[in-house]
Amino acid sequence: MASCRRRWRRAAAVVSLAIALPGCVTGHLFAAGRRREYAREMDAPVEEGGARVLRYTAEVTDDAGASCGTVVRTVRLAPDQPIPTRRELTRVRTAAWVYPLVPLSLAADGFMVPTLTVLSPVMLIMGD
Amino acid sequence: MDRALRSAVAALFCVAAFGCGPARLPADAPPLRAFRFATDTFAWVNDSHWVLVPDPASGTLVWTPQDVRFALHCAGVVRAARQFLVHARFDPTAARVEPEGYLALARSVLARDPRATRATEPPIVIPGYRDLRTFSADFEPMLKEELLADWRSVVPRGDWRIVVPFTPGMQASIARTLFGEVRAGTPVIARVFRFPVMTINHAVLLFGATEDAGDLVFEAYDPNDASGPITIRFDIAAETFLFPARNYFTGGPVQVYEVYRGLLS
Numbered sequence: 023m024a025s026c027r028r029r030w031r032r033a034a035a036v037v038s039l040a041i042a043l044p045g046c047v048t049g050h051l052f053a054a055g056r057r058r059e060y061a062r063e064m065d066a067p068v069e070e071g072g073a074r075v076l077r078y079t080a081e082v083t084d085d086a087g088a089s090c091g092t093v094v095r096t097v098r099l100a101p102d103q104p105i106p107t108r109r110e111l112t113r114v115r116t117a118a119w120v121y122p123l124v125p126l127s128l129a130a131d132g133f134m135v136p137t138l139t140v141l142s143p144v145m146l147i148m149g150d
Numbered sequence: 151m152d153r154a155l156r157s158a159v160a161a162l163f164c165v166a167a168f169g170c171g172p173a174r175l176p177a178d179a180p181p182l183r184a185f186r187f188a189t190d191t192f193a194w195v196n197d198s199h200w201v202l203v204p205d206p207a208s209g210t211l212v213w214t215p216q217d218v219r220f221a222l223h224c225a226g227v228v229r230a231a232r233q234f235l236v237h238a239r240f241d242p243t244a245a246r247v248e249p250e251g252y253l254a255l256a257r258s259v260l261a262r263d264p265r266a267t268r269a270t271e272p273p274i275v276i277p278g279y280r281d282l283r284t285f286s287a288d289f290e291p292m293l294k295e296e297l298l299a300d301w302r303s304v305v306p307r308g309d310w311r312i313v314v315p316f317t318p319g320m321q322a323s324i325a326r327t328l329f330g331e332v333r334a335g336t337p338v339i340a341r342v343f344r345f346p347v348m349t350i351n352h353a354v355l356l357f358g359a360t361e362d363a364g365d366l367v368f369e370a371y372d373p374n375d376a377s378g379p380i381t382i383r384f385d386i387a388a389e390t391f392l393f394p395a396r397n398y399f400t401g402g403p404v405q406v407y408e409v410y411r412g413l414l415s
Contacts, residue, residue, distance in 0.1 A: 049316075050345075060388070114388060145309065148307075149302065149309060150226075
């Protein structure tokens with residue numbers, strides 16, 4: 023009975039460690055879904071519903087810089103807010119399809135992280 | 151026994167967390183002189199087995215194989231360049247020695263701590279040459295053979311970090327740290343890569359840093375190019391490093407971290 027409880031505690035510790043660390047599978051999942059948006063064309067601000075709204079077209083790239091197309095974005099500006107520069111409109115976000123896959127990736131990390139932790143000393147001993 | 155083991159593991163983690171402290175500096179240790187590209191780099195380059203060349207038919211860049219022997223040693227070359235900067239002193243007024251003497255001197259330099267960024271021992275004097283550029287031009291085959299023989303430099307121990315992902319915030323933190331180190335006069339050896347699709351896996355030596363339009367701009371010694379330094383930019387807004395187009399890389403976002411610093415890197 024006691025040994026069974028110990029085993030469960032160990033398993034819980036391994037899973038907690040996998041979640042706490044920037045796990046390889048989970049981290050690479052987020053990296054695959056990372057998107058950067060760079061404002062390319064900006065319209066003049068217009069009044070909409072009593073607020074100034076800026077509409078702009080942004081180029082979307084993935085984490086390696088490959089183009090994923092364009093998207094039209096709007097931002098509401100405060101009454102006395104200057105028009106933001108293109109650079110200020112740069113955004114880093116995560117694609118929505120990443121989140122449903124996170125439970126799977128955490129489960130995979132539960133196996134991967136301990137394995138890599140065991141293998142890493144080989145690199146540390148052999149490496150320059 | 152269990153307690154002793156736990157203490158050993160705790161000690162290992164402490165060392166890992168804080169890095170392998172450099173040997174204690176003598177009180178009168180001189181500051182490291184500034185790295186100068188024209189004199190502190192090798193006269194030759196680390197080659198690539200594959201290079202991008204324009205396709206005459208389409209005009210696009212295509213990968214072409216090269217028959218080269220001295221390749222895959224980018225980390226070894228920048229490591230050696232920093233070892234010569236930290237651990238050697240060139241004396242052009244001293245009489246030259248036989249090639250065997252230079253081989254012994256080069257081996258002594260390369261045997262010194264590659265992680266040291268300040269001299270902890272008296273420098274190894276290279277007589278008859280004014281700098282690494284002229285010395286390496288005269289002894290290209292010998293130095294290349296020495297670097298090729300050092301197979302471990304193909305696998306710097308810090309390479310384990312490549313597989314563990316970096317977030318944009320972590321890259322921003324690394325950029326600020328590297329910027330501070332380089333501005334303080336420490337040449338930094340940096341791993342430059344993409345993962346898991348490894349379109350680049352390279353090492354450079356960062357020796358200059360400035361701010362430009364809010365971005366952090368690094369001047370770097372690319373061991374694959376002896377003609378001049380390259381510029382690596384950290385885009386603060388997009389939180390990513392941008393590596394220039396080279397004949398081995400099309401240019402664009404990369405991930406960067408420091409190697410040859412501390413126990414785990």
